[in-house]
Amino acid sequence: MSAQVQSKRAQLKQAKLTATEERLQGLSLPGGGVWATEARQAALARLREMGLPGRRDEYWKFTRPDTLIQEEVPLAEVFVHDESPVFDGIDRLRIVFVDGVFNAAESDPLDLAGVEIERLSDAAQADIHWAREVFGKLEARGQSPVERPLSSFNTAFAGDGILIRATGRAEKPVSLIYRHESETSDAMLHHVVRLEKGANLTLLENGPAAARLNKVLEVDIADGAAFHHVRAQGRDHQRRAVTHIFARLGADSVFKSFTLTVNGTLTRNECVVEFTGDDGAAHVAGACLGDGDFHHDDTVFITHDAVACESRQVFKKVLRNGATGVFQGKILVQPGAQKTDGYQKSQSLLLDDDSQFLAKPELEIYADDVACSHGSTSGAIDEEGLFYLRSRGIEEGPATDLLTLAFLAEAVEEIEDERLAEEITGRLEGWLARRRG
Template sequence: MAVAQAKQDALAARIAGLSFDAAGWQGAVRTEALARLTAMGLPAKRDEYWRYTNPAPLVAPQPAVSTAKTEEPALFADLDCLQLVFVDGQFDVAQSDPLALEGVSIAVLSQAKADIHWAADLFGQLEARGQSPVQRPLAALNTAFAGEGVLIHVTGKPSKPISLIYLSTSAGCDAILHHCVKMEAGSELSLLEQGTAGARVNLVTEVDIADGARFHHIRAQGRVENDSTLTHIFARIGQQAAFKSFTMTADGRLTRNEAVMELLGNDSSAHVAGAALGEGAVHQDDTVFITHAAERCESRQVFKKVLKNGAVGVFQGKILVKQGAQKTDGYQISQALLLDGDSQFLAKPELEIYADDVKCSHGSTSGAIDETALFYLRSRGVPLRAAQSLLVLAFLAEAIGEIEDEAIAEAISARLQAWLDWHEQ
């Protein structure tokens, strides 16, 4: 009883300064989300899915004030993209491209006031489904209180990706963003994300992928040492449809990325991958839950972390195979490269299978740089730091290989190399 009351008290303090809007087509969904949130309360360190990550920075009444801002050049500056810019959690019209691209209709959440809107059938729906069997109260908080985001309806195959750029200029900014992506049958889209939206970020993305559609997602985050970031991506995947997501995380005070996917159509696939680098007082958490509910579906979870000087990496990954989901192919690998004795990797891989004709595997390892490989490179005249960088990039290669677009993969590799160069100075 005391624990439940403490959660309710924490919730009251967290939402005291937030604006709740029950008007328009979002109103009923927001009201339902608030009811779910009130019933759950905010997460605490003793909750099963928060055992390895202290949620305190994400649930405190006020975010920590950012004092160190490390501005970097846009990661995808050389790619032809439609750019949408958010500053301090608000859409910036002046810095964004016009909301026009063939095969796509785009709207901004705060400006989508029509009583009848296509997003009414998606906004908050996948988040609600994702609350079982694991409660995700901070995702419900997002649905209830997010005032900004982008609504993307994909009907064809646009000629270029959509790039979401997050900028922060206000110390202590508390950004809550909610995106919806609806993929019609046979459509295809690449969605890029980069930057830091505030001192504390709560971001939810819901993706509904119809039969035969393909969705590619690439995200780059981190670098700001005092910021805390929580992301959820909820995906519903139809028959012969494909979902692919890759996240690069570099430093950041606290980062937790959750991915919740349902394979509902036969012959569909879901791939989730991540490459993380952290040094010092850095905590990086990837939590994935993939449900196989159809036949002949494939899922891959590939996560690699490089940790140094006391950084902490966490991976929690689950594959749930429901009864009747025969011919499932589920693969999960999580590995950490510990560059010193002070860093830590915590892993919790899970399989729950109710079908008898499946191929599922998981593995998790951590260790230091291979001294034999390092000696081989040194004996060929490669300097020590360069040899270490080569081995780190080789370690991350399997995760980066999940990116289909070669230009994007090269940009990610270049940014990882830049991180290594910076931290060797």
């Protein structure tokens, strides 16, 4: 490498670090006890070393990070709709955040058989806590081989969030409800979930949360435990969000996460999964509907570092009126991770010529006895199918909806709980019907 190239790269890095220091000016870590403070300081040090992401970063090639980082929060009107919120009919423990702040008055008591639940800001005051083994720890592990500085930013500065420790089978799902009330709110939430051996928990999330949201969810799943996650990101048109999920799976454990995204100016959902024990299973799925001013990015990184684990990625995006969908998905199979079964599918349905889908599927394999596949496609509505439906009397609009739902169904089917899957399908039907007016 020539000295000139090296210095160019060094210059860019230096500029990035300078910009990061400027952004950090005036910010201070939330107060807390020893364990939390140590974790936050470590995260801040990581961030200072990496620097906040910039437009030239390869990992941000398809999505501009600027508005997720800048000090000034881009305005996001509060979207008023008259439908009942997602999961309303589901028996669950409700935990409400308003513009990123826990709201005790609107939440159920944090009391559930088989589960310990605590607010991060309370738990952080203690000097020692079970969460210290997870908080910021899984995020730190997720920084290699690809840096995710916005998640370190979150660990350092997020003051609110929920800590959940499941010791048995949770009596009912824990549901995090994110309300958006201020058009300038800037929220940072950091949740930690620890499932002890054989535990079973379903976590639901819904709502726009804030004008801008930076959220991290760390999930540590011990041997034989199962974690199910269903998320519906709120319908506010102008909201922006960057979210990270870091999941570590023990032997024979299960991690299943599904995300529904409709609307939103900018959403980047990263999901980082690591198998550390044999025979684990991780399914990550997403369905999204984008119309107009919509940019949605699913970035997934799954590391197989154990034997006979199965991973599935199923992402489906419906885009129109100039909406953009991004998929960056990677399966990394480490030496010795034999009998890995890795599957990755990312597809878009482009309803017009103005919309675009940018996909970067990757496989990196260092073991010789594995089965890995990936497929990425972009296509329009099937004209033959459309005519067939119309010839049976179904109008063009509803026929298109039927085909659109059919396209998304494969992702929704990744939700194991049928009631939750029906809830999501119902939302999609409603959204499509409203779009037609």
